[in-house]
Amino acid sequence: MIIGAIEAGGTKFICGVGNEKGEILDRISFPTETPEETLKQAVAYFKDTGALAIGIGSFGPVNMDLSSPLYGHVTTTPKRGWKGFDFVGYMKRHFPVPIGFDTDVNAAAFGEVKWGAAKGLDSCVYYTIGTGVGVGVYAEGKLIHGLVHPEGGHVLTRRHAEDIFEGLCPYHGDCLEGLAAGPAIEKRWGIKGSALPADHLAWEMEAYYLGQAIAGVILLLSPKRVILGGGVMHQEQLFPLIRKEVRKALNGYVAAPEILEDMDTYIVPPGLGDHAGLCGALALGIKALQS
Template sequence: MIIGAMEAGGTKFICGVGNEEGEILDRISFKTETPDKTLQQAVDYFKDKGVQAIGIGSFGPINMDLSSPLYGHVTTTPKPGWGGFDFVGVMKQHFPVPIGFDTDVNAAALGEVQWGAAQGLDNCVYYTIGTGVGVGVYAEGRLIHGLVHPEGGHVLTRRHPEDRFEGLCPYHGDCLEGLAAGPAIEKRWGVKGTMLPTEHQAWEMEAYYLGQAIAGVILLLSPKRVILGGGVMHQKQLFPLIRREVRQALNGYVATPAILESLDTYIVPPSLGNNAGLCGALALGIKAIKGWA
């Protein structure tokens, strides 16, 4: 099979084609602009590829309710022109094939279950920490949507004792995304995170916030693995700091070997690396062909 895959990010779109083995055979990327301009580039890319399905992992919020007339729409995003856009509907006009649609981070979680760090597990949580903070949940063998879809980037956290930064989230100020996303790091310290040395206080503070959130999701969902991706997590020094914060926050309460003895293999980067999102979209396309719920 030839499957189309779209990783639809708020700043960049990545389109590719692959097969049912998770192999990406070709790809292209371009800037996210207005829906018309952006989707036309995607249509032009896929039109001669002979795709048998398309999977879309999209920035959000998005409407995931199959019974809703607004299924497949982007909803309340502040991204200019995208609020209310019928993403799936436009793609169906051009491609009469099965289309899988989910959040970009749910797609990444699915990709890691199919071919990556959560392979063989029926339960995991995937965080992406970059321009924003997103959370994808795969539980009991399926992606979780619920009322809308997980929005774990907007959970509230306790403030670090030395943090005076007000937060950047336009809705909540100092929620997890407002304090720990890439733009928050840059605003707080005056330079991009990539310019900060590995021993800078920024990373202790970042780990403090992410560790709280992960401890909370462990208590709430009891995932069998926690995967941390996104641009901020390219700072590999964060992993041991986050594991330490999680261990301290749980304080021995979740008394399982994964937490007490094996955090190095429990809180991990994505095995698929930068391909997690695109492979996840590929998995959504395969899922659409199979007619899974």
Template sequence: MRIGAIEAGGTKFVCGIGDEEGRILDRISFPTERPEPTLGKVIDYFRDKGVEAIGIGTFGPINIDPASPMYGHVTTTPKPGWTGYDFLGTLKKEFDVPFGWDTDVNAAAYGEAKWGAAKGLDSCAYFTIGTGIGVGVYAEGKLVHGLVHPEGGHIPVKRHPDDTFEGFCPYHKDCLEGVAAGPAIERRWGVKGSELGADHPAWAMEAYYIGQAVATAVLMLSPKKIILGGGVMKQEHLLPMIREEAKRYLNGYVRDERVLAGMDEYVVAPGLGEIAGLYGALALGLAAAGRA
């Protein structure tokens, strides 16, 4: 089978072709612009590829309720031109194939469960920590949607005692995203995170906040694996610090050896690297083809 995959990120789109074995056969990427030129490039890429289905994992928030007249639309986003845009409908006009449609982080969680760090498990939580923070949840063999879809990047967190930065989230100021996403690091310290040394106090503060989020995921969702991806997590020294902070918050309450002594195997980097979202979109496309 030839399945199309689209990882629609806030800064770039990645499109690819894959098969049912989880092989990515071809891919391209380009910057995320306004909807019309961006989806024009998507349509041009797939036009001659002969795909049998297309999976889409996209930045959001989005409408994922098939019963809603706004299904397939982007809802509220600061990205110019995208609010209320009929993303899925635009592509359906061009391609008469089944479509899978979900958030980029749900797609990444799905890809990791199918082929990556959570392969063989029936649950995982995937955090992407970059320009924003998103959380995808795979539980009991299904992606979690619920009322809309998980928005774990906007949970409240306890403030670090030395943190005077007010937070940058336009809705909540100092939610998890507002104090721990990439722009928070840059605005708090005056430089991008990639320019800070491993011993800079920024990373202890990051671990303090992300560790809380990991502990919350353990307590609320009880996933069998937690995966931390995104640009901020390219700082390799950060992951061990987060594990320690999560253990400190949990304080021995969750009596499972994976949490008590096995954090190195429980809270991990993506098994599929930087293109977990593209693999997830491929998995969404395969599932759509199967339903059809």
């Protein structure tokens, strides 16, 4: 069974084919340009694969309302040419097969449930911290969309006492994404995060903001696992710092052993590593075919 998968990021597209076991058999990547430039390459890649379905995990915001004529459209993104673009419709015109569609972070959460760090669980929250901050939610055995879909990267947080950075989000300034995404780290310190030493104040601040957000999502959704992916989380020293901030914020209120005693296995990196998004798109394609 050959299934197509697209991890559609704001910076790059990753296209691949895999099977029902979650195995990625082939993949390519290319920069995200205008829809026409980008999807021309995607169509050419999938043309002769014989894919029975295609799953798409897309940057957003996107319209996830199946009853809406705008279902499958990208909505308020600042990405050039993509605002209002009919992503699903475009792919349907080229490939008359079932197409699974969701946000890139919901896709990553789904991949982790199927084959990764949340396998066997009926709930998890997946954060990606990279060019932006996105949140995917899987709860009570299904992906959550609600009115639009989760946008947990734009929650507001308390300020770190030593942080005078104004924030970088074009909509909200100093929301979580505006303070903690990769570009915010670079803008604040004048150097890419990957070049900062592990003991730099940057990581204490980063953990402070992410810890607040994660404590909030634990109180609101009570997920059975929290998974942190994305380029910023390649800084492995962040994990113990974030767990410490979450414990501090919750202050013993959530009386679960996973939080009080074993947070090292509760707040974790993706089991699928940097392949979570593409594997999640694969899972969306399989789900679409089965439906």
